[in-house]
Amino acid sequence: MNNLFFINIDFTRVLFFFLIINTSCQIIDQPEIAPSFIKIEKIKFETINPNQGTSSEKISDAWIYINGNLEGAYELPATIPLHYQGINELSVYPGIKRNGISADRKRYPFYNSYDTTMNLIADSIIVLQPKTNYEEDLYFWIEDFEDQQHKFENHNTSQAELNIIDFPNTDLFEGNAGVISMDSSQLYCELRTNELDFNLFPKNLNIPAYIELNYANNFPFTIGILHKDQSITAYFKQALITLVPTYENEISWNKTYLFIPDATNFFSSATEFDLYISITNFNNENNIKVLLDNFKVIYRQ
Numbered sequence: 001m002n003n004l005f006f007i008n009i010d011f012t013r014v015l016f017f018f019l020i021i022n023t024s025c026q027i028i029d030q031p032e033i034a035p036s037f038i039k040i041e042k043i044k045f046e047t048i049n050p051n052q053g054t055s056s057e058k059i060s061d062a063w064i065y066i067n068g069n070l071e072g073a074y075e076l077p078a079t080i081p082l083h084y085q086g087i088n089e090l091s092v093y094p095g096i097k098r099n100g101i102s103a104d105r106k107r108y109p110f111y112n113s114y115d116t117t118m119n120l121i122a123d124s125i126i127v128l129q130p131k132t133n134y135e136e137d138l139y140f141w142i143e144d145f146e147d148q149q150h151k152f153e154n155h156n157t158s159q160a161e162l163n164i165i166d167f168p169n170t171d172l173f174e175g176n177a178g179v180i181s182m183d184s185s186q187l188y189c190e191l192r193t194n195e196l197d198f199n200l201f202p203k204n205l206n207i208p209a210y211i212e213l214n215y216a217n218n219f220p221f222t223i224g225i226l227h228k229d230q231s232i233t234a235y236f237k238q239a240l241i242t243l244v245p246t247y248e249n250e251i252s253w254n255k256t257y258l259f260i261p262d263a264t265n266f267f268s269s270a271t272e273f274d275l276y277i278s279i280t281n282f283n284n285e286n287n288i289k290v291l292l293d294n295f296k297v298i299y300r301q
Contacts, residue, residue, distance in 0.1 A: 035081040036120035038064075042076055043094045043130045045111065052134050053142040054174065054294040056214055058255040061095030062130070063107050073105060084120045091115045092130045099241055100256045108257065109208040110135055110298055134298075141195060141297040145178040152178075152191040152277065160189035160279070165291070173214050173253045173293045180221075182281055182288035189279040192226060192235075198273045201225075201264045202299060209260040209299035211240075211275075216253045216291040218245050219279065225263040226274040237276060238263045251291070260299070 045057040064071040064080055067089050074080050094111040098104045114130035143151045145164050154161050160182045167175050180189055202209050211223065222242045226235040240263045246254045264273060275297070281288060 033083070033085070034123040035083050036085060036122055037079050037081055037125040038090070038118075039079045039125050039127045040074075040076060040092070040130060043092065043114070043132055045094070045132050048133050051142075052140055053144060053296055054214075056174070056212075056255055056294055057094075058096065058257070059094045059108070059111075059132075060097050061105055063093040063095050065091040065093070065113075073107075079125065082120060085122055087117060087119055089115070090118055092128070094130075094132050096257045098257060098259050099262070100243075100254075108210075110138055110210065135300075137301050139197065139200075139297075139299050139301045141197060143178075143295040145176045145293060145295075150178060151193060151195075153194060155190040155192055155276070157188060158190045159186040162191055162292075171216075171251050171291065173216070173291075175293070178292040178295075180277075180279060180288075180290040180292075182219075182279060183286045184281070184284040187281050187284070189277075191277045193275045195274060198275065198297070199271065200299070201273045202261055203264050203268050203270070205261045205265050207261065207300075209264075209297070211258040211260060212255070212294065212296040212298065213258070214253055214255050214293040215243060216246050216251050217243060217289065218247055219281075219285065219288040219290065220244055221277060221279045221290050223258060224276050224278070225260070225267075226276050227264070227267045227270040227272065229267075229269045229271050235272075235274065238266065253291075253293075260297075 040062050043059045043062060045059060046055045061073050061075050062078060063073045066082060066084055071082060073095055092114040093107045095105055096108045098106045111132045112135055114132055118126060148164055150162060152162050160180055162178045162180050165172060165177045165179050182189060220242050222239050224237050224239040226237060228235050241258055246252045279290065
């Protein structure tokens, strides 16, 4: 009786063991579903009215959402695998390198998403040509240097000033540009805005405000925030970023997106804000040149 009992237990264990192996093999042997792919070379941006300024952009990434779920952010151009099949809702959000930093990639909050419905097919590539434009209800301050009376004022400590280069000129990005030129006798340059609307700059890191700028420079220059409150009469300065040279000999233009709250969030009691641009010629160098174009300040109204 006891022997029969142990034999039954052994048989049950063997049967259970084979069932596990059989089930595991079925799971392992299931064919893996091939992903579908979308291919994006670039995201095209265009403005929809003259008050938005240039259509210049530096969109570096595509943030991909399927049916509202984030699938990832991909540096462009990219061929993107998606583990979906059939009809799905696709959204592509333009991404940037905030403050020009590769490790600080963000969805640009002022560009609209590209939304579409598509039939995703396993092991096939769908080529997309997404387009975007600015959101509605944005505030724009623009200095594109097309008017000889630009919006920057020399500070009384400045030994150099900003001038306008007229089109045509091979050094230009589009249309006219602003230029700051310095030689060894000029040690410091500082330009400031005087805009009441800048007093509305957000002080919260969760509320976006950006400077967009095309620039070409063979010497570092700084963009910063001027701030004061009701208790002081003079502006204080807070550097936002120092932009490194884009060229040494042949002029090369770059574009950047600068996050204003990186500076303004430190000054919760400030009642007035403005911007400044400065250059300090520490080593008495010659032939310093900083070219500026399409200077935009953007925030939500």
